Amino acid sequence: DGGITQSPKYLFRKEGQNVTLSCEQNLNHDAMYWYRQDPGQGLRLIYYSQIVNDFQKGDIAEGYSVSREKKESFPLTVTSAQKNPTAFYLCASRGAGGLKYGYTFGSGTRLTVV
Amino acid sequence: SQQGEEDPQALSIQEGENATMNCSYKTSINNLQWYRQNSGRGLVHLILIRSNEREKHSGRLRVTLDTSKKSSSLLITASRAADTASYFCATVLTQGGSEKLVFGKGTKLTVNP
Numbered sequence: 001d002g003g004i005t006q007s008p009k010y011l012f013r014k015e016g017q018n019v020t021l022s023c024e025q026n027l028n029h030d031a032m033y034w035y036r037q038d039p040g041q042g043l044r045l046i047y048y049s050q051i052v053n054d055f056q057k058g059d060i061a062e063g064y065s066v067s068r069e070k071k072e073s074f075p076l077t078v079t080s081a082q083k084n085p086t087a088f089y090l091c092a093s094r095g096a097g098g099l100k101y102g103y104t105f106g107s108g109t110r111l112t113v114v
Numbered sequence: 115s116q117q118g119e120e121d122p123q124a125l126s127i128q129e130g131e132n133a134t135m136n137c138s139y140k141t142s143i144n145n146l147q148w149y150r151q152n153s154g155r156g157l158v159h160l161i162l163i164r165s166n167e168r169e170k171h172s173g174r175l176r177v178t179l180d181t182s183k184k185s186s187s188l189l190i191t192a193s194r195a196a197d198t199a200s201y202f203c204a205t206v207l208t209q210g211g212s213e214k215l216v217f218g219k220g221t222k223l224t225v226n227p
Contacts, residue, residue: 050212
């Protein structure tokens, strides 16, 4: 079955560490997105990529970095510069049928600073 | 930046009742989408309504769109306990050839058995 896989499901980070969240899709979608969700809040856009080797900052990009070397993969690195990284992180993708099918989301990674 | 704002923030009803959630947005749109999120999970796309449509149905879901008021509503009829989830509206913003989905804060629906 096609879909988006996020790993790990839970991640713990020590102060000052960089951590990388994985997002892989086998839907052949061009566009991929990273969102952050805080408790009781909506989703805020961190970074997005419309095609391979290209990405744009979203609304809250500070303290995060991404790469898009392959169509299938869009990893997110939470750097030590992100002062409040504890949150639920969601990856999404959109194909050419986005107007009909909407965006497809992964099941999320919950990051906690310890 | 939040484009959509859902109302109410939380809604608690009995099984069998209808649930109505509202969404207001700020800028012109091409389409508006509704998503569902079960606790601690990813989002699932429910329905998309285009700007030239006024109403759309999918099973027990009915979505309306009023572009003059910049608002949309999601109606879930004959609710079930399994409908308990958070519901988000989202609009597409296009900038310089790039498209991004912008979400509201959501309505948390609880359906009591």
